[in-house]
Amino acid sequence: MSIPDPFGTLRQLPAPEAAPPLQYYSLAALEDKGYAGISRLPVTIRIMLESVLRNVDGEKVLESHVHDLAAWQALAPRENEVPFVVGRILLQDFTGIPLLTDLATLRSRARELNRDPAAIEPLVPVHLVVDHSVQTEFSGTPDALRRNMEVEMRRNHERYQLMKWGMQAFKTFNVIPPGIGICHQINLEHLACGVIEKNGVIYPDTLVGTDSHTTMINGIGVLGWGVGGIEAEAAMLGQPVYQLIPDVVGVELQGELMPGVTATDAVLHIVQILRSAKVVGKLVEYFGEGATTLSAPDRATIANMAPEYGATTGYFSVDEKTLQYYRDTGRTEQQVDLIERYFKAQGLFGARRPGDCDYSQVIVIDLSCIRPSLAGPKRPQDRVDMPDLGHHFDHAFSLDPAQNGYGKPDALLNRRYPVDNGKPGLDDLGHGDILVAAITSCTNTSNPELLITAGLLARNAFARGLKPKPWVKTLFTPGSRSAAIYLEQAGLMSSFEQLGFGVAAYGCGACVGNIGPLDAAIETTVLSNDMVCSAVLSGNRNFEARVHPNLRANFLASPPLVVALALAGTVRTNLQADPLGQDELGNPVYLADIWPSRDEIASYAAVATNPQTYKQVYENMTKDHDLWNAIPSGAGAVYEWPSSTYIAKPDFFGDNASTIAGARALAILGDSITTDHISPAGSIQKDSPAGKWLKARDVPIQDFNTYGARRGHHEVMTRGTFANVRLKNFMVPANSDGTHREGNWTVHQPSGETMTIFDAAERYQQEGTPSLIFAGDEYGSGSSRDWAAKGTRLLGVRAVIARTYERIHRSNLVGMGVLPLQFLSGDSVQSLALDGSERYAIDGIHGDIQPGSRATLTITRKDGTQQLVDLMIRLDTAIEAEYFRHGGILPFMFEQLTAGSQP
Secondary structure, eight states, X not given: OOOOOTTSOEEEOOOXXXXXXXXXXXXXXXXXXXXXXGGGSOHHHHHHHHHHHHTOOSSSSOHHHHHHHHTOOTTOOOOXXXXXXXXXXXXXXXXXXXXXXHHHHHHHHHHHTTOOGGGOOOSSOEEEEOOSOOOOOOOSSTTHHHHHHHHHHHHTHHHHHHHHHHHHHOSSEEEEOTTSBOHHHHIIIIIOOSEEEETTEEEEOEEEESSGGGGGGGGGTXXXXXXXXXXXXXXXXXXXXXXXXXXXXXXXXXXXXXXXXXXXXXXXXXHHHHHHTTOTTSEEEEESHHHHHSOHHHXXXXXXXXXXXXXXXXXXXXXXXXXXXXXHTTOOHHHHHHHHHHXXXXXXXXXXXXXXXXXXXXEXXXXXXXXXXXXXXXXXXXXXXGGGHHHHHHHHHHSOGGGTOOOOOGGGTTOEEEOXXXXXXXXXXXXXXXXXXXXXXXXXXXXXXXXXXXXXHHHHHHHTTOOOOTTOEEEEOOSBHHHHHHHHHTTOHHHHHHTTOOBOOSSOOGGGTOOOOOOHHXXXXXXXXXXXXXXXXXXXXXXXTTSOTTOOEEEEOOHHHHHHHHHHOBSSSOTTTSOSEEOTTSOEEOHHHHOOOHHHHHHHHGGGGOHHHHHHHHSOTTTTOHHHHTSOOOOSSSOOOOSOSSOOXXXXXXXXXXXXXXXXXXXXXXXXXXXXXXXXXSBOOTTSHHHHHHHTTTOOGGGOOBTTTTTTOHHHHHHHTTOOTTOOOTXXXXXXXXXXXXXXXXXXXXXXXXXXXHHHHHHHHHHTOOEEEEOOSSBTBSSOXXXXXXXXXXXXXXXXXXXXXXXXXXXXXXXXXXXXXXXXTTOOHHHXXXXXXXXXXXXXXXXTOOTTOEEEEEEEOTTSOEEEEEEEEOOOSHHHHHHHHHTSHHHHXXXXXXXXXXX
């Protein structure tokens, strides 16, 4: 077949005599064509440039996009967007299920319209890893892993049936079953291929994922980052990921880590520095001699926490250590050779040296200055040196909440409260006591050296007679089965088990709040005394109540420090000077007494570099997986939609009218409304609209599960949209004490009745009344969540009118056919004195609507007077206007994929 080459840059890849011939789009050839300076571009920009160069089609990717990226300047203003076509998509199950549901819906619609359902197929490979659904209700017992998986399979049976149907229905949609590991570690160990070959052309492995920590893959030279579900859906169906041409921050690493300092210590240090440097939304690229001293797993640990320092990426270049990691984890020598030849041919092999590239900003970090540390108690950037932990907590205890403290009287700090438990040694609890110690997946369990260190420390502690305090719930949830295999081979798994850290799950544990319940007597004591108790975890998120709703002080730490703190039982300690406990003779045992040497760690870690370990895990992931294999699989190209409270067929189809008339305000909101305010999240309360819907279908309250687990059912999710308990809708009358009533409330018009937002939206739709959302600045800020836009659409909201928008949420609204409109000049809800009693009409949104055009809002007040207000239509690109004209991205892609097809 003919390969497009509009810039004349296709070249033959240098190869050994026996290797098959391959072509690649040469960046050096593009530079020779007159695009001077390409060889000085940051590596991340060059990888994006190669994608644009290779995908020029005159429609979605233009020759002007090549020029814009090739002419990237370090300090230039960022005004133009660039389309980035990625090689594959990574999904975790909470965000992946809605995408699979949408694919199934498109196939059902194709059959209804007598088109070929098989025309609906992801255009790039998609991998969905089931990792977020397990809850570690059982721990510290030999059968905890099995019991947790049995509960998971029972609760998620309906979701998993849909996944198994998808596995057989789509050629490019792959599912990795529950109980194997987490998407990030599996991406590192198995899915990443370094380079991709298609139709005789080779190019870099790139991706986007529906988890913010997709950036972990940057540690082995693969460019990728997290996006919202709707962006991933667009990429899955062949659309580019659009983003503003980015700034690139170069981080020069100098020196090397000292003995006793772990990769976790390094990343907490880096998070603190880069968060202060305000790298939010920028690409971060590591370079310098210090980068070459880090192993590939150490680099992945640092790359994982790019969201915590606010960056889009945390990229490390491909080098010899990268290639060795690919070999160690079971990739073929042919693939490793191909990676090396490609990156060398493109001039992208090896860490950049100082002065090699032009960066928007350069930050220097000396690895040799890093010391053991933790982060907390509320944010990952709040690093504290290990010896200062106890003092840090004590200070936060009485500090004002506005300064990230707890506002407690100093007199309560040393008080202990009785526990009616009967467990030996568990008579009382104090502030700062550690109730959860979790070696959890994501940041650290993909790093064998960290787990080996923790295992050796556990071995040494047990040999000295130390055990975790009786109030500590211990958890070990590795990100891959490979971890358990090499720990077993090293003889260290029994050491974990002896301290209560036996494997409880292979999935996302404490970092997303999936730890299950605490001991009931402990929870009673904590709640009745408003205690500030702690969790320590080797994850990346430690926001208040995230690990568990009743744990307020959460600290991030390396796996060995998690073990050490479980032994100490409190964060009110100096791990450097205070003993962890006493041995059988009553002698104090200190952390230094049981910390393994660097040589011992290295000798044991060598067992994790056996390629056969990884082949054993990934060659047949369903072998002996009786719980997964017992779930029935649907057949056929079209899903038959059995009755379910987890999965249902949503309707995202329907043309957009050229005007909106007779509309009502569903909510009038203030500034900084985040997607957390909009999107359903957390547990489902029994008296909420979603809870009532489940109760009406005889679902027991204990099986309500979470909105995350039920993301595939629009009836549940729509009822949870705008249901945040802290939402403030200014249409709602104040409480009797004058305070603002918070929660999912609104006022239906013209009846004047106060009701839930869902109930009002349902009534408006029954009446044929369009509804609108009004808001202030930064509407939709925070994490990009697909259901913040999907739920808005299904509530019947036709348009959102705000002063400013967060970029991704605005784009997601367009993708769901909801029109984002923006006030001009000084107009706002306040200046227009809107209270929700008005009727509204919007003109100027006709069929040939164009980016940047204007619309007119007509406000009709209760007294009949009218006011006209100009609005900006926030369709920012031609493709967004096309999406909106079709009613959203799904209708658009449906027509693109099925036009003219016959079954």
